[in-house]
Every structure is written in C-alpha cells, then in structure tokens.
Amino acid sequence: xxxxxxxxxxxxxxxxxxxxxxxxxxxxxxxxxxxxxxxxxxxxxxxxxxxxxxxxxxxxxxxxxxxxxxxxxxxxxxxxxxxxxxxxxxxxxxxxxxxxxxxxxxxxxxxxxxxxxxxxxxxxxxxxxxxxxxxxxxxxxxxxxxxxxxxxxxxxxxxxxxxxxxxxxxxxxxxxxxxxxxxxxxxxxxxxxxxxxxxxxxxxxxxxxxxxxxxxxxxxxxxxxxxxxxxxxxxxxxxxxxxxxxxxxxxxxxxxxxxxxxxxxxxxxxxxxxxxxxxxxxxxxxxxxxxxxxxxxxxxxxxxxxxxxxxxxxxxxxxxxxxxxxxxxxxxxxxxxxxxxxxxxxxxxxxxxxxxxxxxxxxxxxxxxxxxxxxxxxxxxxxxxxxxxxxxxxxxxxxxxxxxxxxxxxxxxxxxxxxxxxxxxxxxx
Amino acid sequence: xxxxxxxxxxxxxxxxxxxxxxxxxxxxxxxxxxxxxxxxxxxxxxxxxxxxxxxxxxxxxxxxxxxxxxxxxxxxxxxxxxxxxxxxxxxxxxxxxxxxxxxxxxxxxxxxxxxxxxxxxxxxxxxxxxxxxxxxxxxxxxxxxxxxxxxxxxxxxxxxxxxxxxxxxxxxxxxxxxxxxxxxxxxxxxxxxxxxxxxxxxxxxxxxxxxxxxxxxxxxxxxxxxxxxxxxxxxxxxxxxxxxxxxxxxxxxxxxxxxxxxxxxxxxxxxxxxxxxxxxxxxxxxxxxxxxxxxxxx
Numbered sequence: 001x002x003x004x005x006x007x008x009x010x011x012x013x014x015x016x017x018x019x020x021x022x023x024x025x026x027x028x029x030x031x032x033x034x035x036x037x038x039x040x041x042x043x044x045x046x047x048x049x050x051x052x053x054x055x056x057x058x059x060x061x062x063x064x065x066x067x068x069x070x071x072x073x074x075x076x077x078x079x080x081x082x083x084x085x086x087x088x089x090x091x092x093x094x095x096x097x098x099x100x101x102x103x104x105x106x107x108x109x110x111x112x113x114x115x116x117x118x119x120x121x122x123x124x125x126x127x128x129x130x131x132x133x134x135x136x137x138x139x140x141x142x143x144x145x146x147x148x149x150x151x152x153x154x155x156x157x158x159x160x161x162x163x164x165x166x167x168x169x170x171x172x173x174x175x176x177x178x179x180x181x182x183x184x185x186x187x188x189x190x191x192x193x194x195x196x197x198x199x200x201x202x203x204x205x206x207x208x209x210x211x212x213x214x215x216x217x218x219x220x221x222x223x224x225x226x227x228x229x230x231x232x233x234x235x236x237x238x239x240x241x242x243x244x245x246x247x248x249x250x251x252x253x254x255x256x257x258x259x260x261x262x263x264x265x266x267x268x269x270x271x272x273x274x275x276x277x278x279x280x281x282x283x284x285x286x287x288x289x290x291x292x293x294x295x296x297x298x299x300x301x302x303x304x305x306x307x308x309x310x311x312x313x314x315x316x317x318x319x320x321x322x323x324x325x326x327x328x329x330x331x332x333x334x335x336x337x338x339x340x341x342x343x344x345x346x347x348x349x350x351x352x353x354x355x356x357x358x359x360x361x362x363x364x365x366x367x368x369x370x371x372x373x374x375x376x377x378x379x380x381x382x383x384x385x386x387x388x389x390x391x392x393x394x395x396x397x398x399x400x401x402x403x404x405x406x407x408x409x410x411x412x413x414x415x416x417x418x419x420x421x422x423x424x425x426x427x428x429x
Numbered sequence: 430x431x432x433x434x435x436x437x438x439x440x441x442x443x444x445x446x447x448x449x450x451x452x453x454x455x456x457x458x459x460x461x462x463x464x465x466x467x468x469x470x471x472x473x474x475x476x477x478x479x480x481x482x483x484x485x486x487x488x489x490x491x492x493x494x495x496x497x498x499x500x501x502x503x504x505x506x507x508x509x510x511x512x513x514x515x516x517x518x519x520x521x522x523x524x525x526x527x528x529x530x531x532x533x534x535x536x537x538x539x540x541x542x543x544x545x546x547x548x549x550x551x552x553x554x555x556x557x558x559x560x561x562x563x564x565x566x567x568x569x570x571x572x573x574x575x576x577x578x579x580x581x582x583x584x585x586x587x588x589x590x591x592x593x594x595x596x597x598x599x600x601x602x603x604x605x606x607x608x609x610x611x612x613x614x615x616x617x618x619x620x621x622x623x624x625x626x627x628x629x630x631x632x633x634x635x636x637x638x639x640x641x642x643x644x645x646x647x648x649x650x651x652x653x654x655x656x657x658x659x660x661x662x663x664x665x666x667x668x669x670x671x672x673x674x675x676x677x678x679x680x681x682x683x684x685x686x687x688x689x690x691x692x693x694x695x696x697x698x699x700x701x702x703x704x705x706x707x708x709x710x711x712x713x714x715x716x717x718x719x720x721x722x723x724x725x726x727x
Contacts, residue, residue: 195619196619196620197619197620197623197624198620199618199619199620200595200618200619200620200621200623200624201439201595201620201623201624202535202536202557203535203536203554203555203556203557203558203592203595204535204536204555204556204557205556206618206619208619272539273535273536273537273539273540314512317512317514318512318513318514319513319532319534319536319537319540320534320535320536320540321534321535321555322534
C-alpha cells in the first residue's frame with residue numbers, strides 16, 4: 001500500500017489530548033507517525049490539510065442500514081458510502097432489519113457484507129427481544145459472541161418493565177449496554193409530531209414529551225436496581241436531559257445520545273407538512289433544543305448519533321400522518337455539529353469529542369481515536385466549505401432529508417477507513 | 430389580487446376575509462352570480478364522508494355555471510392502493526380549474542396545492558382547518574349581529590379534534606372577536622391559548638355574557654378513544670340546553686356546523702328554537718362557497 005502524508009492540518013484527537021498543527025503519516029492501513037514537519041515516505045500520496053481539521057473518523061452509534069430486507073431504501077454498501085461522505089468511519093447498525101438482527105446468523109451476515117463492501121467499519125447492534133416483539137429476550141450470549149456491541153429494540157420501546165429488568169440483568173452479565181427507544185406507546189399512540197402549540201395549530205395528532213420521559217424515569221430506576229449499562233437513544237426532551245444528568249451525578253452507568261436534527265430543528269418545522277420533518281422521536285420545542293445543547297456541552301450527552309433512517313420516496317410522499325418516520329442523517333451531521341461551534345455554544349474540541357471518543361467509549365468500541373499504531377480511521381474537515389445539500393450529491397440511496405436545498409458550512413473532504421480513501425473532495429497527489 | 434388557493438384561515442389576512450364576506454353577502458342578497466366559472470370544471474374530491482359540504486360546493490359551482498364532477502370516497506382509488514398524490518395528479522391532468530378537497534389527513538390541501546395546476550379549495554382537512562365553514566360562520570354572525578369586532582364567541586365541545594374550531598379561532602381572532610373555548614380538558618388541545626382563545630373547562634362561565642354560542646359535534650369514536658367516559662356524562666356537563674343558555678346574552682345566537690347529535694351536545698329545543706341560526710348557516714354556506722370559487726379562479 002502506498003500510504004498517505006496528511007500535511008499541516010490541525011489534528012484534534014480528544015482522547016489523546018491532541019490539538020495542534022501536525023503531519024499524519026498513514027502506512028499499511030495504520031497511523032504510522034504523527035508529528036511536526038515529517039518527511040513524505042516514498043510512494044505516499046500527499047494531502048495538503050493546511051487550514052483544515054484532521055480528526056479521528058466519526059463514530060455513529062445509531063444508523064439504520066436496512067440490509068438485510070429493505071435494500072430498496074439502503075444497503076450496507078450505500079450506507080457505508082453515505083457514512084464516509086459525512087466523515088464517519090464506524091457505524092453501529094440498528095437491528096430492525098427484515099428479518100431483525102436477533103440471532104447469530106443475521107449478525108454474521110451483516111459483518112460479512114460489510115467486509116465484502118470494504119467500506120467503513122460496521123458494528124451490529126443486536127435485538128433485545130426476539131423478532132423485536134417485546135416478549136422474549138434474544139440470545140444475548142450468542143449475539144455477543146457473534147460480535148454485537150449493544151442491544152436495542154430501536155423503533156420500539158421495551159414497554160414491559162419486567163422484561164426490561166431481565167434485559168438489563170442479562171445484558172449486564174455479558175457487558176452489553178441496553179439501548180432504549182424511550183417511548184410509552186400508549187401515550188404516544190397515533191401521534192405524528194410533538195404535542196404542543198405547533199401540533200394544535202397544524203391539526204396533527206401529537207406525541208407528548210412525557211411519553212419519552214416516563215420510560216426514561218422508569219428505566220433509570222431499573223438501572224439503579226440492576227447496575228446495568230443503559231443508553232438512551234435519541235434523547236429529545238429537556239426533562240430527559242435533566243434526568244440523565246442527575247443519574248450520572250449519582251454514579252449510574254448511564255449514557256445518552258442526541259441526533260443532529262434534534263439540535264437543529266423544532267416542531268415549528270412541521271408546519272408545512274413536509275414529511276421529511278417526521279421522525280421518532282418528534283422534533284420538539286426550542287426549550288428542548290436549548291436543553292439538549294446544554295446537555296451536550298456539559299457532557300450529560302455523550303454522543304451525537306445520526307439515527308440515519310433511509311426511506312424511499314414512496315413511503316414519504318404521502319399524507320403527513322401516513323408517511324414513514326425517520327430521516328437520513330450521516331451526511332449532514334458534521335455541519336450541524338459545527339454550527340454549535342460557530343454559535344459559540346460548544347468549543348470545537350468538544351464537538352469532535354462527541355463525534356469520536358464520546359460514542360466509542362459509550363459502546364466500548366476500539367475506534368474514535370488515532371494514536372500512532374492505531375488503525376487509520378480519520379477524516380479531514382474543511383470547516384469553511386459551503387455546500388448545498390442536494391439529492392444528486394447524497395450518497396445514501398434515500399433522499400429523505402429536511403435539509404435538502406439548504407446551504408451547509410463545513411464538510412468532510414477526505415475520509416480514510418483502515419487506511420483506504422473512501423471519500424476525497426480535495427486533491428491528493 | 431385574490432389567492433389561487435384557499436387552504437386555511439391562518440394564511441388569510443383580515444382584508445381578504447372581509448372581501449370574501451362582502452362578496453358572499455352580495456350574492457346572498459340576490460346579486461347576479463358571476464359567470465367566471467362558465468366552461469370551467471370543478472372537481473369535488475371528497476376522500477372522507479360528507480353530505481352537506483359536498484352538496485353545498487356542488488350547488489355553489491353549478492350556480493356559477495361550472496361543470497361539476499363529484500369524486501367521493503367510495504369511487505376513489507385509495508382503496509386500490511393508489512396514493513393520494515397519484516389520484517390528484519390524474520385528476521389534475523384532465524384539466525379542472527378547481528379541485529375542492531375533503532380529506533381525513535391534516536395538511537393534504539397544502540401538499541397537493543404544490544403539485545397541481547388547478548386551484549385547490551380546502552373543504553376540510555383532518556383536524557386542521559375547514560376554511561369555508563369558518564367563512565360561513567363569520568358571515569352568519571355578521572348578518573345577525575351587524576359586526577364581529579368586540580363580540581364574545583364561545584365555542585363548546587371537542588376542540589381537540591375540530592377543524593371548525595381551529596379555522597374559526599383564526600378567522601374570528603383576525604376579525605376582532607373575543608373567542609372562548611370550552612370543553613372537558615381531555616378535548617382541549619395543548620397550547621390552544623396560543624391561537625388566541627380563552628380556555629374554560631366548564632361551560633357555564635364560558636357562556637356568561639356570550640353573544641354567540643358555537644356548539645361542536647361530539648364524534649362517537651371519542652368514547653372508544655377514552656376522551657370522555659360516556660355520552661351521558663358528556664351531555665350532562667357539556668351539552669348546551671335552554672337552562673345553561675340563560676347565562677349567555679338574551680339575544681345570543683346558537684350555531685352548529687352539523688350534523689347535530691340531538692340530545693348530546695345540543696338539546697332539540699335549543700337547536701330548533703328562536704336563537705338557533707343553524708339553517709341560516711347552511712343557506713349562507715352556498716353563497717360563501719360561490720364567493721370562494723369566484724375568488725380562486727379570478
């Protein structure tokens with residue numbers, strides 16, 4: 001392999017405490033050297049990263065790659081391309097495929113397909129319950145052996161408290177975090193957006209914030225009871241953030257993620273009935289957005305996770321209440337996160353941390369940092385690059401984004417996963 | 430100057446509302462209907478059951494010499510698995526000037542208006558808006574009370590699921606009325622005060638001194654949804670009757686968008702009594718819809 005010399009960029013690796021203008025040498029798929037004024041090894045391609053940021057490749061704890069079963073929406077190949085285009089080199093794949101990833105065979109299939117594709121690293125998440133039916137635990141031990149990094153029934157909440165208790169206990173035995181899609185389905189039933197003034201105005205049935213908060217409150221009590229690792233997927237309300245903050249202060253093994261869209265949009269975005277503003281959990285109010293940003297800033301929220309949820313136009317070009325829930329997110333996460341820096345609410349190093357080591361540590365992944373000797377997963381970011389989100393330029397197979405047509409600032413311009421260039425928007429010679 | 434579509438009262442300003450009401454008044458007074466729609470086709474696309482609104486639109490369009498085609502739920506393609514957008518695009522390809530849409534999902538008129546050549550008139554979308562109902566309600570109030578500004582209008586019943594209430598809140602607010610909404614808390618939507626309403630959970634104080642009492646229909650499915658325990662309890666505590674109507678002004682008018690559940694939200698003696706203007710609403714509705722159809726094609 002020829003290797004790369006990434007020259008003169010501002011290298012930020014929060015895990016290593018690095019923030020300096022440095023050269024990075026990549027050889028044989030690994031970070032060979034990091035230092036000042038390094039010589040270009042013979043045959044290495046040079047990437048001029050001056051004025052740019054060099055970060056460990058981003059880690060996404062929450063993506064729906066749709067394979068197996070819904071390849072019309074996304075495949076591991078297109079999802080991987082979408083990830084690389086957005087600067088992600090590690091993606092955790094949610095188990096609500098068809099069939100769901102509730103057994104070794106599906107986990108192995110996902111890992112095999114990811115290897116064949118040769119794109120970003122894909123870590124499968126296993127189902128908590130068989131068939132995501134919420135009735136009987138999946139074989140956690142076998143799933144762990146096959147390589148899952150966490151367990152979730154994402155898309156559905158584990159509603160039964162007894163089953164949730166058992167999942168936490170059995171999950172603890174295998175050191176697997178239980179990732180909850182916190183939503184009391186009875187309270188949220190029929191809702192298509194956040195319940196509040198905006199839903200009243202739009203005449204769309206609402207899902208109250210309390211549907212999420214009631215489950216988080218219950219689960220935190222069960223975490224205290226079991227001592228198990230618990231992760232709140234796509235936290236969306238102010239009270240969820242407050243409860244997680246309190247649980248962490250009490251030393252509970254609780255972690256939490258937020259999506260870029262819940263940081264960027266409010267339920268007012270649903271006023272035009274654009275079905276790309278419809279997702280689980282729904283977009284909330286400005287007060288919730290402010291609390292999520294504060295939670296991200298003070299470390300209550302460990303990770304920015306995309307909840308990348310590809311849907312075909314067929315399932316989105318429908319009446320608002322009939323359209324599918326979810327939006328794609330891998331390619332727009334970075335500029336939204338960088339927006340927090342330009343607004344002065346979060347330093348750049350912290351934003352990078354929530355995209356790299358924060359998520360990696362949450363699921364105990366060997367990723368999200370780039371010391372010498374590590375597998376070369378990195379991204380070169382042009383923080384000033386302005387670009388317009390278009391369907392044509394989107395690598396995901398699906399185009400269901402509320403940001404289509406919007407101008408973004410900041411983009412991944414060069415992504416290396418295991419030393420292989422998967423995305424290059426700058427000249428590498 | 431008039432807008433191409435009529436999607437809701439939220440997007441109409443006071444001037445546009447008054448202009449439509451003035452025109453409807455002129456038509457209602459026996460003014461010669463325009464011939465603006467002669468040779469034009471109006472499609473009444475009703476994806477949800479309706480008799481009076483569809484008939485009202487049909488009569489209005491025919492009085493304006495338009496050709497009218499009614500496409501109702503039982504004949505629609507939705508049961509064949511066709512999407513709404515495909516149905517609408519196919520109808521639009523046949524070149525109607527106006528599509529009048531009634532649909533059970535909020536936001537559908539706005540959605541299709543972006544994708545068709547025809548003018549779109551919202552004849553009721555989900556729990557969002559029913560603008561021609563609000564126009565005919567405002568016009569009826571104005572005809573009886575000679576003004577709207579400063580009046581106290583009390584809307585009683587299932588505010589949560591009512592597109593009529595939402596459209597009237599927008600329209601009456603813009604025209605300067607003081608609007609109260611009243612009903613059990615389980616049927617009052619969160620944040621309804623942001624639409625400019627004073628909120629009451631008991632109807633007696635809400636009726637106090639009202640100039641206009643607007644009673645909404647209680648759908649039977651609200652019982653299965655657990656919003657109210659029984660028709661009996663609802664009618665006892667939230668039904669309008671001759672006794673509790675005394676709290677309103679002696680010359681208060683009583684309105685209902687229909688169809689009435691007699692003995693549930695409104696007793697028959699009030700529905701048929703001297704204060705009721707229910708049939709005036711229906712009669713005026715045709716004139717309002719004529720004014721609306723003229724306006725969207727002009």
